[in-house]
Amino acid sequence: MKIIIPGGSGQVGTLLARAFTDRGHDVVVIGRRPAPAPWRTVQWDAATHGDWAAEFDGADLVVNLAGRSVNCRYTPENRRLIMDSRVVTTRLVGEAIAAAAAPPPLWLQASTATIYAHRYDAPNDEATGIIGGDEPGAPDTWNFSIDVARAWERELDAADTPRTRKVALRSAMTMSPDAGGIFATLLTLVRRGLGGTCGDGRQYVSWIHETDFVRAIDWIVEHEDIVGPINLAAPEPLPNAAFMRELRRAWGAPIGLPATAWMLEIGAVFMRTETELILKSRRVVPGLLVEQGFEFRYPTWPEAAKELCARWRLRAG
Numbered sequence: 001m002k003i004i005i006p007g008g009s010g011q012v013g014t015l016l017a018r019a020f021t022d023r024g025h026d027v028v029v030i031g032r033r034p035a036p037a038p039w040r041t042v043q044w045d046a047a048t049h050g051d052w053a054a055e056f057d058g059a060d061l062v063v064n065l066a067g068r069s070v071n072c073r074y075t076p077e078n079r080r081l082i083m084d085s086r087v088v089t090t091r092l093v094g095e096a097i098a099a100a101a102a103p104p105p106l107w108l109q110a111s112t113a114t115i116y117a118h119r120y121d122a123p124n125d126e127a128t129g130i131i132g133g134d135e136p137g138a139p140d141t142w143n144f145s146i147d148v149a150r151a152w153e154r155e156l157d158a159a160d161t162p163r164t165r166k167v168a169l170r171s172a173m174t175m176s177p178d179a180g181g182i183f184a185t186l187l188t189l190v191r192r193g194l195g196g197t198c199g200d201g202r203q204y205v206s207w208i209h210e211t212d213f214v215r216a217i218d219w220i221v222e223h224e225d226i227v228g229p230i231n232l233a234a235p236e237p238l239p240n241a242a243f244m245r246e247l248r249r250a251w252g253a254p255i256g257l258p259a260t261a262w263m264l265e266i267g268a269v270f271m272r273t274e275t276e277l278i279l280k281s282r283r284v285v286p287g288l289l290v291e292q293g294f295e296f297r298y299p300t301w302p303e304a305a306k307e308l309c310a311r312w313r314l315r316a317g
Helices: 011-022 051-056 076-099 140-158 182-191 210-222 240-251 261-270 287-291 301-316
Strands: 002-006 026-031 040-043 061-064 106-110 165-171 173-175 207-209 228-232
Touching: 002 011, 011 026, 011 173, 011 210, 026 051, 040 051, 051 076, 061 076, 076 106, 076 140, 106 140, 106 210, 140 165, 173 182, 173 210, 182 240, 182 301, 207 210, 207 301, 210 228, 228 287, 240 301
Parallel strands: 002 026, 002 061, 026 040, 061 106, 106 165, 165 228, 173 207
Antiparallel strands: none
């Protein structure tokens, strides 16, 4: 296949490009600052049409991952960049697909599991999940992430691409031992003795192992009846306290210092990030994948954490 990955230079894009390239597919990563890679790279400014759009004609699959990182302080300027980098690029991708003489039959569009409500009581699947916004117990500042997710998916829905199947990927945190990913960040805390409970530890952590993420993408490609939003998450999210305990156990760390909510707020200022990324309860489950018969290789966090830690050690030598 010919596979186009706009915004594919980050952790998730790299693991997808790597997996597809290893199978012999023609992979094209479109980015603002293309770097040398085992796959083809094409430049765009992520704001206007250009020669990059010709790559979509005759492509088999588009996986749009473009969007500024949310790991920053939500200043007015950063909010604008986060929103525009998602909405504008999704619109551009839709217009490129619509203009193609032979448009790709499938468009997978990044979204986020953060679209669901901050809750502890029940899991969020695609059918019964509660979309977030102004829910009890959640700070007003968390509504911004919900607004971004809604706008992202609205732009996908609005794209006039009748010959292209569209799927919104409501992804949980994708865990891989690659540098710069969320797993690397969490493991660094554990290795330094800081990987304890965050806040009260009740908030749920939704995640997916990189192997299952790639396999789920393959599954969506093969199942032509799948359209609309789909949750890419392991079937067993767990509270932060248990999540961090299992990661410490997998690494062999005897202790992990906890961090209260106020400590996290102070730390977030110095680290130029937001505590929502840590304190929001994301209890998300893969309803459609399970219903369709998808079998996870890593359905539970303890076994996933052990495998990821083992590969981290192997790479570190």
